[in-house]
Amino acid sequence: MKDAKELLKNLIALPSINPMGRADLPPKLTGESRVAAYVEDFIRKTGADLITQDTGGGMKNVGGMICRGSKKTILLQAHMDTVGIGENLRLLMPEERDGKIYGRGACDDKGSLAAMLSALQKAAQKPAGDYNIIVMAVTDEEYTWAGSRTLVENQPTKDAWLGIVGEPTGCRLVNGYKGVARFALETTGVAAHSSQPERGSNAIYRMGRVLANLEEYSAELTKICDGTLGCETLSVGTISGGEAVNIVPESCKIEIDRRLTRKTYPEEARESLQRHLQERGLDFTLSPLMDAQRAALIEETHPGVQLLTDSCRRAGISPKPITVAFGSDAYRMNNAGIPTLLLGPGSIDVAHTDAEHIPVSELEQA
Structure with a gap:
């Protein structure tokens, strides 16, 4: 029987970088197929019923189910993909030191996956229980969410009574998360030779005026607050424009991330921003929503929250639920009608960094 620590080290050593649309990354480092094969083999050995779901591109969700004849199913989910490693191949070599395990995916999200697989292994030895249990390892959380979309569209996962998504919450139970x-x-302009800029119209200059207004707008959003989820935010995450230094740029593009409370729907956020900039006479084009998820709060009175708070208390973990600003696959599960909580070992503060790690104590608690 493998423990969670051994499972995590094995998972880290299997590269599963999400290429996020890039074609220049080595195939031996990208995709979830290696992790999926490992998980499938592990689940077969537990005796749990195997579940596979095709998510496209040759990838698949893999999971195990223990059916106890209950009308209620608890769905535990963690994702197999990770962000990249740059040139740092050491991130694929799990290292344990000072009570922590280091490596890419240690906390996001292979620590949660290891804990869930370990729990499935133990549950398989106890066929009696109040709930059916499903543990799913899903694809593509870091980019287009193909795994979680497939999860909520197919049996037996789509009819779960309660969802638990593993994310690095420091083993704190999360019952609310902002929307996105x-x-x-x-912005568009007119190209011209840079020696005669007056013959063109500079799209980057136009974007500069937009950005100045967005900074002011962002400050106003901090006044839209929810007593449980905090205040709304705006962040400009990417910018691109121009073809060459000697050409007046004819286009410039930014990507915007809005985090929402329950007071604002995603489409309202887009319309409000468009109206704000138009009223200031700015010339721009705003795309349709590229991602839209409503904020969620699962009330503490919900039986699923009470079940998990009792479990946390028995495990010596603070039973008081908290809320977070970051997103996860819980969005899609909750919006599909599965009340979904977050709980997992590790800290979001070190996720996606070269110092990514997870405390062994939290892994064992989870």
């Missing part, structure tokens, strides 16, 4: 709205904004 993402879109692109583009």
Whole structure:
């Protein structure tokens, strides 16, 4: 029987970088197929019923189910993909030191996956229980969410009574998370030779005026607050424009990330921004929503929250639920009608960094 620590080290050593649309990354480092094969083999050995779901591109969700004849199913989910490693191949070599395990995916999200697989292994030895249990390892959380979309569209996962998504929450139970709205904004100009800029119209200069207004708008958003989820935010995450230094740029594009409370729907966020900039006479084009998920709060009175708080208390973890600003696959599960909580070992503060790690104590608690 493998423990969670051994499982995590094995998972880290299997590269599963999400290429996020890039074609220049080595195939031996990208995709979830290696992790999926490992998980599938592990689940077969537990005796749990195997579940596979095709998510496209040759990838698949893999999971195990223990059916106890209950009308209620608890769905535990963690994702197999990770962000990239740059040139740092050491991130694929799990290292344990000072009570922590280091490596890419240690906390986001292979620590949660290891804990869930370990729990499935133990549950398989106890066929009696109040709930059916499903543990799913899903694809593509870091980019287009193909795994979670497939999860909520197919049996037996789509009819779960309660969802638990593994994310690095420091083993704190999360019952609320902000919504998100993402879109692109583009300004256009007229190209000309840079020695005669007066013959053109500079799209980057136009974007500069937009950005100045967005900074002011962002400050106003901090006044839209929710007593549980905090205040709304706006962040410009990417910018691109121009072809060459000797050409007046004819286009410039930014991508915007809005985090929302329950007071604002994603489409309202887009329309509000568009109206704000138009009223100031700015010339731009705003894309349709590229991602749109509503904020969620699962009330503490919900039986699923009470079940998890009791479990946390028995495990010596603080039972008081908290809320977070970051997003996860829980969005899609909750919006599909599965009340979904977050709980997992590790800290979001070190996710996606070269110092990514997870405390062994939290892994064992989870």
